[in-house]
Amino acid sequence: MLVSAFGLVPRVGLDPVAERLLVNLVRYVAGDSVAAPHPYIDSKIAWGDYGSECGVVPEVYSGLLLNTEPLVPPAMAADHRITVNEEGFHLAGGRGGWNSNPSIQYVARGRRPFGPYGYTLGGTVQPEKGTTTGKGEVAFRIPAGRHSIRTTVENPADSALAMTVTLNGTPVQATIAAHSSAVIENAIPSGATSIVLGFSGDRRLVLRETDFQ
Numbered sequence: 001m002l003v004s005a006f007g008l009v010p011r012v013g014l015d016p017v018a019e020r021l022l023v024n025l026v027r028y029v030a031g032d033s034v035a036a037p038h039p040y041i042d043s044k045i046a047w048g049d050y051g052s053e054c055g056v057v058p059e060v061y062s063g064l065l066l067n068t069e070p071l072v073p074p075a076m077a078a079d080h081r082i083t084v085n086e087e088g089f090h091l092a093g094g095r096g097g098w099n100s101n102p103s104i105q106y107v108a109r110g111r112r113p114f115g116p117y118g119y120t121l122g123g124t125v126q127p128e129k130g131t132t133t134g135k136g137e138v139a140f141r142i143p144a145g146r147h148s149i150r151t152t153v154e155n156p157a158d159s160a161l162a163m164t165v166t167l168n169g170t171p172v173q174a175t176i177a178a179h180s181s182a183v184i185e186n187a188i189p190s191g192a193t194s195i196v197l198g199f200s201g202d203r204r205l206v207l208r209e210t211d212f213q
Contacts, residue, residue, distance in 0.1 A: 063115020
C-alpha cells in the first residue's frame with residue numbers, strides 16, 4: 001500500500017501533472033520491483049548536497065542537521081562578523097536579523113551531528129538540553145569490494161573537539177584541532193555492503209564529506 005496526500009483523483013481530466021503522477025504511482029505499486037530499505041551510493045557524499053546524499057538523510061529522524069553558513073558582502077563584513085555559537089550555528093552579526101538582511105545569504109555547507117532534536121512551535125530547531133554532544137546516524141548500501149570509509153570533519157571552534165564515527169557498531173574516535181579539519185577512517189568489514197554510519201560529537205563539528213575506498 002502506498003499513501004499519498006496529494007489530491008490527485010479529483011484533478012484527473014483537469015491537471016496533466018496530477019494525471020501523470022497518479023499513473024506513475026499506480027504503475028509503481030503494480031510493478032514487480034521491490035523498493036530497497038536503504039539508498040545505494042557508489043560515489044562520494046558531500047554532506048549538505050542533496051544530489052550526492054541520494055536521500056540517505058531523513059532529516060530530523062537522522063539527527064544530522066543541515067549546516068548553513070552566511071555569505072556576507074565585503075561592504076557589510078565589518079558590522080556583521082561571522083561567529084559560531086555554542087550550538088554550532090554560524091551567525092553574521094548575531095542570532096537575529098537573518099530575515100531582515102537580504103544581502104546576507106545563508107547557504108548549505110555540510111551537516112552537523114545535532115540529534116536528538118525537534119522544533120519549537122515557532123519552527124526553531126530545539127536540541128536536547130543538558131549536553132553539548134549531538135548524534136546522528138544514516139544507513140545505506142555501497143558497492144562490493146570497498147575496504148574503508150573516510151569522513152572529513154571540520155572544527156570551526158576555538159578549541160579542540162572530539163568526534164566518534166561508528167561503522168556497523170565499531171567506533172573510531174579522533175580529536176580535531178581548533179579551526180582545522182581531520183579525516184576519520186573506518187574499516188569496512190570484509191564483504192559488507194550494508195552500512196550503518198553513526199556520528200557523535202560536539203554540535204559545532206561539521207561533516208564535510210564521506211568517501212569510500
